[in-house]
Amino acid sequence: MPIILILEDNEERIADFSRAVEKLGNGFEARIFRDVSGFAQEWEACAATVGLISLDHDLNPIPGAKRDPGTGLDAAVMLGDCLPACPVLVHSTNTDRVYSMLNELRFSGWIVDRVAPLSGPWIETVWLPRVRQMLAQYPNTWRAELSADHASRVERMQLSLDGLSLGDCLGEMFASRPVAAFNRLKQNDLVAGPWFCTDDTEMAISLVAVLKAHGHVNQDALAKRFARRWERAPDRGYGSMTRMQLREQVAGKPWRDTAAGAFGGKGSLGNGGAMRVPPLGGYFADDPERAAREAEASAVVTHTHPEGVAGTIATAVAAAMAFQLRGLDDVESHQCYYEGVLRLTPESEVRRKIQLAREIPAGVTSAVAAQMLGNGSQVSAADTVPFCVWVSAHYRNNFVDALAQAISVGGDCDTNAAIVGGIVALSAGREQIPTEWLAQREPLRF
Numbered sequence: 001m002p003i004i005l006i007l008e009d010n011e012e013r014i015a016d017f018s019r020a021v022e023k024l025g026n027g028f029e030a031r032i033f034r035d036v037s038g039f040a041q042e043w044e045a046c047a048a049t050v051g052l053i054s055l056d057h058d059l060n061p062i063p064g065a066k067r068d069p070g071t072g073l074d075a076a077v078m079l080g081d082c083l084p085a086c087p088v089l090v091h092s093t094n095t096d097r098v099y100s101m102l103n104e105l106r107f108s109g110w111i112v113d114r115v116a117p118l119s120g121p122w123i124e125t126v127w128l129p130r131v132r133q134m135l136a137q138y139p140n141t142w143r144a145e146l147s148a149d150h151a152s153r154v155e156r157m158q159l160s161l162d163g164l165s166l167g168d169c170l171g172e173m174f175a176s177r178p179v180a181a182f183n184r185l186k187q188n189d190l191v192a193g194p195w196f197c198t199d200d201t202e203m204a205i206s207l208v209a210v211l212k213a214h215g216h217v218n219q220d221a222l223a224k225r226f227a228r229r230w231e232r233a234p235d236r237g238y239g240s241m242t243r244m245q246l247r248e249q250v251a252g253k254p255w256r257d258t259a260a261g262a263f264g265g266k267g268s269l270g271n272g273g274a275m276r277v278p279p280l281g282g283y284f285a286d287d288p289e290r291a292a293r294e295a296e297a298s299a300v301v302t303h304t305h306p307e308g309v310a311g312t313i314a315t316a317v318a319a320a321m322a323f324q325l326r327g328l329d330d331v332e333s334h335q336c337y338y339e340g341v342l343r344l345t346p347e348s349e350v351r352r353k354i355q356l357a358r359e360i361p362a363g364v365t366s367a368v369a370a371q372m373l374g375n376g377s378q379v380s381a382a383d384t385v386p387f388c389v390w391v392s393a394h395y396r397n398n399f400v401d402a403l404a405q406a407i408s409v410g411g412d413c414d415t416n417a418a419i420v421g422g423i424v425a426l427s428a429g430r431e432q433i434p435t436e437w438l439a440q441r442e443p444l445r446f
C-alpha cells in the first residue's frame with residue numbers, strides 16, 4: 001500500500017492529515033510519527049513504498065517518553081544521507097528552520113517544497129492539492145532487493161561491525177605502544193571510555209547502512225554516505241588520498257572520476273576497501289561468491305587498483321568463511337577457511353601472500369608472521385590483508401586473543417584490528433565480545 005509518511009506532533013493536525021490522506025484515494029495510507037526516531041525506522045522499513053514525505057520542524061516531547069523527539073531538521077539530515085526517493089513537503093511555521101531543511105534536502109538531490117501552515121483548514125485546501133501535484137509529477141525511485149532473511153543478515157552485519165569498531169578503537173588506543181596491548185587486553189586493563197572510533201568504523205557504518213537499506217551495494221548511495229559522513233566528522237584519521245577524493249565528491253565530482261583518478265590514474269592500492277568490508281561478508285555469509293562481487297563493487301568507490309580490490313575481496317570472503325566455519329576448530333576447517341579465501345581472491349600480491357600465510361607452520365608467533373607478511377605499516381592492501389587473514393585463521397574462536405595478537409605487532413594497528421575484529425566476531429560469536437568494552441566504545445551513530 002502506498003504511504004504518505006508524516007512527521008507531526010500536534011493532535012489536531014494529525015487528525016486533519018489522516019482525513020486528508022483518506023481523500024487522496026488510490027489506496028494511500030497516512031503513517032504519522034511524533035518523533036524522528038520512529039519516523040526514521042519507518043522510512044528504513046518501507047522507503048520503496050513511500051509516495052511523499054511531509055515534515056514539521058518543532059516537535060514537543062511525547063508525554064511519558066524519555067527520548068528527545070528530535071526536530072524536522074534531524075529528519076532532513078537523515079533523509080539527505082540517502083539517495084532521493086520521493087518528493088518532500090515541509091509544513092512548519094518555523095521559517096528559519098524551514099530554509100535549513102529545504103537546503104539540506106535540495107543540496108542532497110531531493111525534490112522539496114514548502115507549504116506554509118495557515119489558520120483554517122489549510123491541510124485540506126493547500127497541503128492536499130500540492131501533495132496531489134507532487135505525487136503525479138514525481139514517482140518513487142527507490143530500488144531495494146531485500147531477501148526474506150534480511151533481518152538475520154543485518155544482525156550478522158551488526159555483530160561484525162561491533163567487532164570491527166572495537167578493534168578500531170583499541171588499535172588506535174595502542175598504536176603508539178603496541179607491545180603493551182597484549183597484556184592490557186588480556187587482563188582487561190584498559191582506560192575508561194568513551195573510546196574513539198576512526199575512519200575504519202566511519203566507513204563501515206556507511207556500508208552497513210547501504211546494505212541495510214538496499215540489500216546490495218548501491219555504489220551511488222555508498223559514495224554519498226562516505227562523503228557526507230566525512231563532511232560531518234573529517235578528523236577521524238582518514239588517509240590523505242581518501243580525504244582528497246571525498247572533498248572532490250562534496251564539491252560535485254562523480255565518485256567514478258575521483259576513484260579512477262587517484263594516484264595519477266593508477267587508483268588506490270591502500271587498505272581502505274578492506275578495513276570497512278567485514279560486515280558485508282557477514283551479510284552475504286551464505287554466498288561467498290556474492291560476497292566477493294559485492295565487495296568489489298564497494299571497493300571501487302574509492303579503491304580501483306587491482307591490489308586494493310583484491311584485498312577487499314579477500315577480507316569479505318574471510319568474514320563469510322569465518323561465519324560458515326564458526327564453532328569448528330580443527331585442521332580441516334582451518335584449511336577450508338584458506339581455500340575459500342584463495343578460491344575467490346583474484347591473482348595479485350595480496351593472494352600470493354595469503355598463500356604464503358597458509359604455509360606458515362603452527363607455533364610461529366604473530367611477530368614473526370608479521371615480518372613475513374607485513375603489518376600494514378605501508379598502508380597497502382598487500383601489506384595489511386594477508387597478516388589479518390592469518391591472525392583471523394589462528395584465533396578464529398577467540399575474539400580477545402585475536403585483537404591482542406593483531407595489535408601487538410604494530411604497523412597500521414587500528415586497521416589491522418578492525419579487519420580482524422570484524423572477521424573474528426562472526427566466528428567467535430556475540431558471547432565472546434566483552435559487553436563492558438561495547439559500553440566504553442563511543443555509540444555508533446548511523
Ligand SMILES: [Mg+2]
Pocket residue numbers: 198199200236237414415
Ligand atoms: Mg583508522
